[in-house]
Amino acid sequence: MKALVLTGFQEKLEVLDMPDPTLKSQRDVIVRVEANGICRSDWHLWMGDWDWIGLKLELPHIMGHEFAGVVEAVGSEVSRYRVGDRVLVPHAxxxxxxxxCLNGQQNVCEHVSFAGTNYWGGYGRYVAVPDGDRNLIRLPESVDFDSAAGLGCRFMTAFHGVVDQVAVRPGEWVSVHGCGGVGLSAIHIAAASGAHVIAVDINEDALALARSLGAVATINAKSGDVPAQIRELTGGGVHVSVDALGIAATCQAAVNSLRKRGRMLQVGMTSNAEAGMIALPIDNIVLQELRIIGSANMPVGRYPDMMRMVENDVLRPGDLITRRVGLDEAGDVLSTMGEYRGTGVSVLNRW
Structure with a gap:
């Protein structure tokens, strides 16, 4: 099969002929990928980040953890899926x-594994997904593959964070710092939940897209003191802030934008500049009774609620997509993510 292959960290990704995957277990499923989201997490892996959390890829490697497609083959022990079924893959x-796992929190499993990291992923046309009965989600006919790709990572991560972890309520003020894929998803989901959302970024095109997804106000972070501008807009600070990027500037701005007893959602993960450590105003956190809440991926059991909202057009993940590319273009899209030039979500859908 043709695949986009990581052969060296921070080196140009190569389109190569790679072996088709095979069933390693009779519980596994082969998926023919129809769409794969190009996610910033792949950029982190390409950069060689996250060794401080014990993650290091063996090369060569096929990344890609946001994919949807069609079941191509199933092992004899697979009972829930058949050849031809439309599916998406929650990447955790x-x-x-x-x-x-027994409590329904598979997203923080003691032995969690990740599509496109622990095994070859969706930058190849075919993927062998382990334990298919547990690690696949059936895709309704009304949801197209391109829209479904982000439901395996960015969109579902934002849904779990906004809806479950910080429980955004109608009428609350919410600021989202960083308008990449997960940030735009959080904006759209929070607005659909009835919140007043403020989008923060340095890219005016990204801020315009945030408005189309439901943001009632936008702030260009280059324009000055972001927390001060948010406090003026909201009359004292937001109820909920979201750091959707994971750099020191967005994390600190998110914390400092909160009103007393506010909730801060951390979904962005750091890069080499922070290596997992960011300084925070601890005294203010104590005196204002602020809460900092992490959120990773989403339990599989939460998919039915999210999928119903997608089917009923309350949530529209396809509205985040601004670019569809072929395999030859995907590498350049991924490698330039650190420059923050792109807007919206790019999807690989041509091999």
């Missing part, structure tokens, strides 16, 4: 045995 897999 639980083992089904630890205390968190």
């Amino acid at each position: 897999h639980g083992d089904g045995t630890c205390e968190y």
